[in-house]
Amino acid sequence: MLKHKLLQKGQQKLSPQQIKLMKLVQLSTLDFEQRVKQELEENPALEEEIEDETTSIEESDTSVIDFDLSEQEDKSIDISEINIDEYLSDDEILDFKNNNPNNHNEEKYIPIVSGISFQEYLKSQLHTFRLNQEDLLIADFILGNIDEDGYIRRKIPAIVDDILLILGIPVTEEKVEKLLVNYIQKLEPIGVGARNLQECLFIQLENKKKSHDVNLAKRIIRNNFESFTKKHYQKLQNKLGTTKNDLRKAIYQIEKLNPKPGKIYSGNPRNLDHLIPDFTICISDGKLELSLNQRNTPEIKVSSLYLNMLKYYKNSKERNMKKNENTILFLKKKIDSAKWFVDAIKQRQNTLMLTMNAIMDYQKEYFFTGDPYKIKPMILKNISQKIGVGISTVSRVANSKYVNTPYGTFLIKSFFSEKMINEEGMEISSIEIKKLLGESIAKENKRRPLTDEKLSKILKRKGYLVARRTVAKYRDQMQIPVARMRKIL
16 A cells, blocks of 8 residues: 655755866866867856956947847846846956966967878878779778777678768678778778778788798788787697797787877877876975966956946936846846856866865875875875865866876876785885886796786785785786786797
């Protein structure tokens, strides 16, 4: 039998403004600059701060704003309830300026590099071949399926169907295969247009000068690719009937190949992005100094023109209230939005500086010395409790922001680590364990690489009690393969 109950439950929800602010906090420096410029374009009540520029409503033609906004604005607002004086107060606090004293001698703008895309680069080569108009259209379409690594990941039948559907050209699978192998796979960088890693490596070997080592390498890739990828060297030696020395030379030829030929093209726009640090930490007179990168961000404020418009309509509203109602509502909406955005930028700046200051203070021994062993165990909760903000806010700053230090540029997230206890009962950072793991693996005999169990025992001898599974987890985080995949002949 169903029963009805009354329940009282508390629930917290973020306002739309809070959600927008969190999105601003998460943006990188480059994306934030674009966001500010976008807002300047979309909201006429915002303007860039320019020295010695004044605008008077009496000097401008006010007729340009006497238009009907009845279909755009919400008429449910009572015009008599709007206190226009609130919008006419001193607007000095509305300015968003770069107050960093360390930046006055720096260049204001960072140059942007431009170039042609990877697809355009391939297309320019393809058009040097003597192909008829129809074949050229088909080949161009095939090129469009090449990803940034240089591979065609789609099946030939699917490409054939798309050519018929989009270009209206009936074509056979054999024709597409012929254009792919005879033309597209001849383009530079060599290996582009391959459908998998095996084909990519084989194409590159085919373009090498013929020799015993290259021929043996081609046999390995063509007929024994699985054994090669799993590094079953003894099995390969027996199958190919070759010596260990010859096998070593053939594998050396393969290791020189490029598994992702598309990545080497410097004109790819993805490779043109500069890594712009959001913060800079420097040491001055024995003290750490933190600054926020704002060099390319326009200085913005609420438009003086729009504020003067409200002043004008305040003086004339009694004379022509009905005519001016829609205009005043429009101005109010735009100025409210502009005020919020300027305030949100200030809050973003304060949040970023507050969070990074706490991280810098927590890890000040590292920032003074640059020694990774000085990095203390630190989790998001430590910083959250220290500055009184939510863990999600700290996470947004740590996961998407970079800091420039005297020792290099790092993702802020890399300074966070788990806490572990050594044999002496002292707290140590997982970063310290990873550094020791990396050193041990770098010194190992590559013909007999260390297993996770052996690495665990090495750490134990050094006073660090780390289980084999934990070693495996840290090794994966460091993107180091298992022992068998690190083995060489």
